[in-house]
Amino acid sequence: MANKEEFKNSLSRMFRARIPFISIRSIERSRVLEIIQQLSEEINIPIYIHSLSHGTMDIKTRKTVNDDRSVAGGIDFAVQNISQRQNLTFIFTEVSNIEDDNIVSRHIYDCVVQAIEKGGSICIISTKSVWSQLQRLGMTLTLDPPNEEEMLTVVKDCVVPYKGSIPIDWDENDLKMAATILANITKIEAENVLATQMAKGSLTKDDIKSLSMEKDKLFSDISGLEKVKVDPSLISVGGLTGLHQWLDNQKQLLTADLKSRKLRPPRGVLLVGVPGCGKSLSAKLIAATWNLPLYRLDFASIQGMYVGQSENRLKEAFESADNAAPCILWIDEIEKGLAANANDSSGVTTRMIGQFLFWLQESTEKVFVVATANDVTKLPPELLRKGRFDELFFVDLPQDQERADIINLYLKKNLLPAPSSLTFEKLTAISAGFAGSDLEGAVRDVAIQAVINGDSFISDELYIKCFQNIVPLSKTSPERIEAIRNWGKERALPASGLAWDSSSNEITSGRRTIII
Template identity: 30%
Template sequence: MLLEQVKEKVLHYVDAQFPILYLNTFEEAKADEIIKKSAYGREILEWNASRGFVDFRTKLPLLEGMKQLEVTLSFLNNNDELRGKILVIKDVHHFIDNPYVISRLKDISLRIHNGLETIIFLVSPVLKIPVELEKYTTIIEMDYMGEKEIKSLIKQFIEVNELPDISDSLLEEFTTAFKGLTEYEIINILSLAYSKDGNLNRKDLEIVYEQKYQMIKKSGILEMIPLKESFDEIGGLDNLKKWLSNKSIVFKNMNKAIEYGVDIPKGVLVVGMPGCGKSLNAKATAHLFGIPLLRLDMGRLMGKYVGESEANMRKAIKLAEAISPCVLWIDELEKAFAGIGNSGNTEVASRLFGHFLTWMQEKRSPTFVVATANDISNLPPELLRKGRFDEIFYVDLPTEDERKKIFEIHIGKRRKEDLEKIDVAKLSKKTDGYSGADIEGVVKESIEKAFVAGKEYVTTEDILTVIENTRPLSELLKDKIKLLAEIYKNNHFKPASQK
């Protein structure tokens, strides 16, 4: 939703006398702009933590002794100072769990239909709504800047600083790089780039992405992962690789594909035991598509306040869509959604699940979801139905040919000069039931032992010795692997590898 649309929406809420409007945003200047637009000439009062009760326009203190929010609310309410006015409370998340603040806000909300006609704006980058205020509060979420707004901001920065114009292609690159950031963050990064050499050029894109990685990580929910791994580093999974290769053609030619009638790909669920390449596949997918990779930490979505978990989910999805086209990697999906529908499940987890399902079903943005799961035995069946993901693949223990390729990859990474002398075919035959992670562990241990022993090079025998003393995943989780194999078969999941 564009800024003008947000302003229009808030105007309607004010007209309808919704008592508490929660502007969930980091950008206070934009929040002030929205509030001023919706005031209709009403007097606006503001309270903030640093100065207390202040003039909304000048931000100068109005009354002494008003640095405690509960005292300010009590004074304003008791002296009828709020009648017909707008009250703005900044950074409310620091004070909203105070029982006196909750009580005062509730009192004011209840009086709105008895002639008080006061609208309260809560402004904060953190969404916290106590259960007592849930029914009186309306959340206003402000979207990230669109491409037109970002381009306009860049051009304005160039004009103000009297910089040479940049090419249309470079402007497009900067615009793409800035997607998902706030106006404040973009201005800061542009200023940093400008301070380096007094100009804006293609080299500055490195600064943009370096800062962007950091800013997204600070959200605590999403993390932007550098694109390092490719499918060349994954042994096997040929069926999955081919399927993803076809999807990459759609993503790289999105406009043409849509005109042709192709639906925007939703994503893929990859299931299987740990250490079989699921996470590496997610990273390689973004590399193949040539788009950013975002990792969603499902565990960090859960909040303690009413609506906080759902708000975190909306925030993560909104950011991913703002950055799109991108790959959204949801690792270990079962940690968030296992057991949904069971009697012991929490209402919050069920609501999160419902929100995620709806988004997956209805999403129109080029956000390609790569979800991974180790154990799907407790995942709700709704998640596995057609229409949620484009396809579901299962990753099994690698075949003999795949194990050979995995040995070649890991030995080649560390001891390329020894690779020709090592009998990888023999090693592959001796490691039936080993996962990719098991094989990597064997190679790393063999190389370390050869180094400690002072050997000039690593031999086949060195690696075979380590294999003899290794218990593979198939032995440790024998019953679990058998159970999951039945689930894959019963649900007609596609094998990631060619058998």
């Protein structure tokens, strides 16, 4: 794997070293040929390109030297010329059926043998593997899609020439953000996306958001991942102030230049805590706030029945996420997919854990992972050590002010008339121990009555009755909730920015604090 500069340097050395056979893996034939064109100017060796549409051409003069457009005819022409002249290089752009031992691959094999004797070089551009006996005569090189640095050049080449022709509001930071969003797609795909945006006659700040949507369309059907549609108007989370402040800082790192300080992009966050308190909703909120696509990884959906199938599917899912970057990768209830299983004699779970940890540690793409867990005791301890996720947050039951904020949030969302201030204080007191989902359920019961009987039916007594009818999980399973809370207070940052001493019901300073 190589970016453009690494690829160009490696290919230049191979040409100079007269490697007899070079297979180039890339889906961007035109981009590869553009680089070879540059090398032909720098290295004084004859280079010819064969294609099914033009036959064989001299790359420098662009003149056709052989009209036979078939692959067999191109190979015969190469053999004939290599036998007569030294240091010739032939590039074949459309060769099929070279994965196995067949007539085509053996024809090329004979050509390469001839090239070895005369200092020639045969180069094939393909997306497929090459017959092993043929590949052992040479070397393989892969060209990655444009990274952020190269994509910035592509963006500027597309946008800057039009600055005098159409209104363009993008500054240098906007150009960098566009490059960040469009990184890891092909050059032609990026040019098409930008051209589509400029076709309306202007480029505004809002068009940056549109770039994410356009890129997202290219990855609408990703192996192993589920695309989650996010409507910002329907997503809101009350409380969790500490988590939101920390996320605001992380967002800035997505476009910051981290290379000089040898830092990797933000890796993600693990949210643990009481069920129903907004962990999963936070993943959607991050995607909506950051204007990034959201993909959900379901470990259950990638489980296979054959040996190695689950691991391969997981690897493909991570590769797909890297290609879709920048994006949000949501892993809900991660403990269910990576929990240690004493009955797992095949070792599938252990290998999947290892693969996930390796990707989490080594991937350099801007994939921000939001993992949630209810029973964190089932997670492997190596997943919780510092360096895997950027931070571990504990989402506790909402405090008085947080409950008031959440109640107000759902009242506005459901278009309900607010109760009196005295009743509102009673609702806040009644809902002590409620999770966010409990508060939503209570307000929803009021909204249902408003739909059935009209807003005139809504009264303070109805609000109090609906809230009193809710039995929260903190009362039905108090031991389980208390165990979760005790674990979180010792090991995680409070998502609210404050920690709560459950024995005294008082807000106290947390053992760990957020650095803002």
